[in-house]
Amino acid sequence: MAFESLTGKLQDIFKKLRGKGKLSEKDVKEAMKEVKIALLEADVNFKVVKEFINTVTEKSLGQEVMESLTPAQHVIKIVNDELTALMGSKESKINFSDKPPTIIMMVGLQGSGKTTTSGKLANYLKSKGKNPILVACDVYRPAAIKQLQVVGSSINVPVFSMGDKTTPVDIAKGAVDFAKNNNYNVVIIDTAGRLHIDEELMDELKNIKDAVNPNEILLVVDAMTGQDVVNVAESFNEKLDIDGVILTKLDGDTRGGAALSVKAVTHKPIKFIASGEKLTDIEVFHPDRMASRILGMGDVLSLIEKAQSQIDEKKALELQKKILDQQFSFDDFLEQLQGLKNMGPIDQLFSMIPGVNMSKLKGVNVSDKDIKRIEAIIQSMTKEERQNPSIINGSRKKRIAAGSGTSIQQVNSLIKQFEQTKKMMKQFTDLGKSTKIGKRRMPFFR
Amino acid sequence: MLNFFKKNKKEDANLEKDKKGLYQKLKDGLTRTRNNFTAKIDSILSLGRKIDDELFEELEEILILADVGVVTTEKIIENMKIKAKEQKIKEADKIKDLLAEEIYNIMEVNERPFNITSPTLILIVGVNGVGKTTTIGKLANKYKNEGKKVLLVAADTFRAAAIDQLEVWAGRNNCEIIKHEEGSDPASVVFDGIKAAKARGADIILCDTAGRLHNKKNLMEELKKIYRVAQREFDNANIETLLVLDATTGQNAVQQAKIFKEAVNVTGIILTKLDGTAKGGIVISIKSELDIPVRFIGVGEGIDDLQEFDSEKFVRALFE
Numbered sequence: 001m002a003f004e005s006l007t008g009k010l011q012d013i014f015k016k017l018r019g020k021g022k023l024s025e026k027d028v029k030e031a032m033k034e035v036k037i038a039l040l041e042a043d044v045n046f047k048v049v050k051e052f053i054n055t056v057t058e059k060s061l062g063q064e065v066m067e068s069l070t071p072a073q074h075v076i077k078i079v080n081d082e083l084t085a086l087m088g089s090k091e092s093k094i095n096f097s098d099k100p101p102t103i104i105m106m107v108g109l110q111g112s113g114k115t116t117t118s119g120k121l122a123n124y125l126k127s128k129g130k131n132p133i134l135v136a137c138d139v140y141r142p143a144a145i146k147q148l149q150v151v152g153s154s155i156n157v158p159v160f161s162m163g164d165k166t167t168p169v170d171i172a173k174g175a176v177d178f179a180k181n182n183n184y185n186v187v188i189i190d191t192a193g194r195l196h197i198d199e200e201l202m203d204e205l206k207n208i209k210d211a212v213n214p215n216e217i218l219l220v221v222d223a224m225t226g227q228d229v230v231n232v233a234e235s236f237n238e239k240l241d242i243d244g245v246i247l248t249k250l251d252g253d254t255r256g257g258a259a260l261s262v263k264a265v266t267h268k269p270i271k272f273i274a275s276g277e278k279l280t281d282i283e284v285f286h287p288d289r290m291a292s293r294i295l296g297m298g299d300v301l302s303l304i305e306k307a308q309s310q311i312d313e314k315k316a317l318e319l320q321k322k323i324l325d326q327q328f329s330f331d332d333f334l335e336q337l338q339g340l341k342n343m344g345p346i347d348q349l350f351s352m353i354p355g356v357n358m359s360k361l362k363g364v365n366v367s368d369k370d371i372k373r374i375e376a377i378i379q380s381m382t383k384e385e386r387q388n389p390s391i392i393n394g395s396r397k398k399r400i401a402a403g404s405g406t407s408i409q410q411v412n413s414l415i416k417q418f419e420q421t422k423k424m425m426k427q428f429t430d431l432g433k434s435t436k437i438g439k440r441r442m443p444f445f446r
Numbered sequence: 447m448l449n450f451f452k453k454n455k456k457e458d459a460n461l462e463k464d465k466k467g468l469y470q471k472l473k474d475g476l477t478r479t480r481n482n483f484t485a486k487i488d489s490i491l492s493l494g495r496k497i498d499d500e501l502f503e504e505l506e507e508i509l510i511l512a513d514v515g516v517v518t519t520e521k522i523i524e525n526m527k528i529k530a531k532e533q534k535i536k537e538a539d540k541i542k543d544l545l546a547e548e549i550y551n552i553m554e555v556n557e558r559p560f561n562i563t564s565p566t567l568i569l570i571v572g573v574n575g576v577g578k579t580t581t582i583g584k585l586a587n588k589y590k591n592e593g594k595k596v597l598l599v600a601a602d603t604f605r606a607a608a609i610d611q612l613e614v615w616a617g618r619n620n621c622e623i624i625k626h627e628e629g630s631d632p633a634s635v636v637f638d639g640i641k642a643a644k645a646r647g648a649d650i651i652l653c654d655t656a657g658r659l660h661n662k663k664n665l666m667e668e669l670k671k672i673y674r675v676a677q678r679e680f681d682n683a684n685i686e687t688l689l690v691l692d693a694t695t696g697q698n699a700v701q702q703a704k705i706f707k708e709a710v711n712v713t714g715i716i717l718t719k720l721d722g723t724a725k726g727g728i729v730i731s732i733k734s735e736l737d738i739p740v741r742f743i744g745v746g747e748g749i750d751d752l753q754e755f756d757s758e759k760f761v762r763a764l765f766e
């Protein structure tokens with residue numbers, strides 16, 4: 001596969017450039033050639049790729065290569081960060097109506113998976129305490145109504161149908177009335193698959209929209225779609241002003257570049273992904289996972305992560321030296337705290353260290369909730385105070401407390417905790433030396 | 447079809463509309479993107495244009511946008527460059543012929559007609575939603591019209607209402623259908639289908655199967671079992687396995703073709719949904735890498751929307 005070799009190719013390009021320095025135009029250009037191929041092989045639309053490459057090139061030029069990363073890895077890191085940002089920085093959910101029922105309309109090409117996905121969504125919302133109905137508006141495909149009925153009965157969600165002789169607009173209207181009268185708070189409308197260039201059928205969707213005013217119009221897109229996905233997404237979005245996208249069939253082995261293309265041309269969030277034939281196989285979309293799937297360089301990305309942790313390790317060594325020399329300051333303390341925030345509950349971390357007596361740790365039993373307050377206190381200290389806490393006298397404490405919105409007692413207790421930590425860290429370090437506990441396993445020395 | 451070179455009548459009309467102003471322009475924009483293909487290649491290849499890297503890059507873009515894929519596109523472009531040099535081609539519009547030739551060369555290798563002897567069992571396979579069941583409806587119509595006795599076998603016992611869907615097509619074609627309950631073993635439906643075909647003297651047996659992603663080991667095993675049953679029970683029959691591919695599919699189609707071929711010896715491809723804007727260029731890669739010929743194309747949801755594929759016509763259609 002082209003992707004496995006991408007890492008290799010990039011490493012070749014940068015072989016001569018190992019080490020520090022700024023990314024030159026030539027480095028970046030060479031790397032981008034390979035990134036371009038990677039994205040195209042992932043089915044990201046050509047025009048989207050071109051734009052993306054331009055943006056990333058601009059961002060990369062002249063950047064200082066991160067310590068312990070090769071220029072190649074650094075470029076990939078920038079690419080990955082940019083991809084993630086493009087995919088949307090956070091998860092987005094369904095807009096529920098203040099006045100039930102919430103109306104959700106599913107649209108898309110033939111065979112993209114609307115019917116199954118409607119069922120999954122109903123099942124998902126039901127598990128979240130909603131009371132949905134499914135609406136059979138595909139009056140064209142043979143047995144489409146029956147399919148929805150089978151799906152509905154298997155998840156115990158009623159299916160509203162008026163056969164295939166009524167127009168989809170009337171069926172949709174009828175369904176909304178039915179939901180109102182029978183206390184269903186979500187209406188999921190399954191529409192027939194259609195081509196984005198079929199004007200008559202696209203108008204039909206618009207008419208359904210105008211008739212029932214959906215809270216969510218979701219475009220269902222097959223993750224395996226190629227270059228044409230931009231035309232499809234643009235057309236549906238232009239006609240209906242969609243609210244989001246559901247990406248289906250991600251249990252296949254496609255890289256799913258269509259996700260990026262759709263996002264790039266519609267600027268609408270991908271809300272869910274479907275990844276299996278079971279009616280429970282639906283989940284909220286995670287932009288970062290999709291980004292690394294498209295890039296297809298899991299190995300490089302974990303390498304980068306490791307390289308970054310090596311940086312942290314180097315810092316940890318410096319820190320250790322500081323502790324031994326009794327120079328550990330509030331600045332270091334703050335940095336450690338911030339590092340810890342990403343690592344989970346603190347006592348759990350401590351308990352992972354062999355040979356540590358938990359009872360000795362009483363003083364540093366900081367709960368995650370406290371971290372914010374501690375940060376505020378430290379940030380209210382002057383540079384000098386952080387470096388040399390012994391100068392913090394009564395009036396300084398008063399100022400710090402006021403600045404951080406805490407009390408003098410809280411400032412006092414932090415200073416005490418800090419001294420204890422400092423002492424304890426020294427013990428750890430000594431312990432580490434005597435019992436050969438790997439330095440890396442110390443929580444404060446990630 | 448991959449008809450990006452085809453002159454499109456609508457284009458002039460659209461250009462006309464453009465004069466109407468910005469709003470109309472925006473509205474027409476999308477239709478134009480589609481038709482732009484033709485306009486674009488013509489402008490790229492307009493007379494007097496130099497043959498340079500930029501020209502080849504633009505041709506490359508067109509092939510990529512048609513889902514031909516990076517590897518095959520590069521191969522085609524490389525060959526074109528060599529030939530352009532060899533043949534000392536100076537005018538850009540001659541490049542078009544070269545491009546046609548390259549694609550044709552790929553598509554016509556080992557070309558042999560799709561011969562249907564009696565009896566023939568056609569196993570229709572593919573990933574979910576590509577158009578398998580609909581294509582069976584169209585194929586049944588085609589062979590019925592040729593005076594053949596057609597039998598449908600409903601071996602998609604998995605998807606909700608799949609059997610009902612095929613039954614509707616059987617009704618439309620007025621042909622017989624062999625079916626079991628939803629959830630039953632698909633191989634045993636095929637077994638019964640073959641028994642019935644023998645007893646009734648059917649010429650063409652069309653087996654629908656459930657859509658399955660090629661990376662699902664158990665589902666591919668299930669398909670292999672169906673194929674084995676067909677081979678064992680129908681030894682006097684010609685067995686064809688046709689893979690249905692959706693023309694909108696991107697590079698993953700190559701993987702689909704590869705794995706389905708390994709599992710059930712795919713002998714041909716049916717490329718569906720060419721009535722949309724997708725170009726289906728991936729079949730060029732599949733032909734080039736796996737030597738699987740395209741047999742039919744689907745151009746709509748109607749019973750007549752099926753055409754036989756012919757690579758010569760196919761390439762000619764590119765440049766008409």
Ligand SMILES: Nc1nc2c(ncn2[C@@H]2O[C@H](COP(=O)(O)OP(=O)(O)OP(=O)(O)O)[C@@H](O)[C@H]2O)c(=O)[nH]1
Nearest residue numbers: 110111574575576577578579580657719744745746
């Ligand atoms: N526009 C267009 N639509 C098609 C074509 N072929 C099939 N379809 C549509 O695509 C959708 C899916 O077709 P099916 O025949 O159910 O596909 P399938 O492969 O049997 O699907 P599963 O059995 O669910 O895997 C239906 O709405 C068909 O009408 C075609 O050539 N053009």
Ligand SMILES: [Mg+2]
Nearest residue numbers: 578579602608
């Ligand atoms: Mg089917």
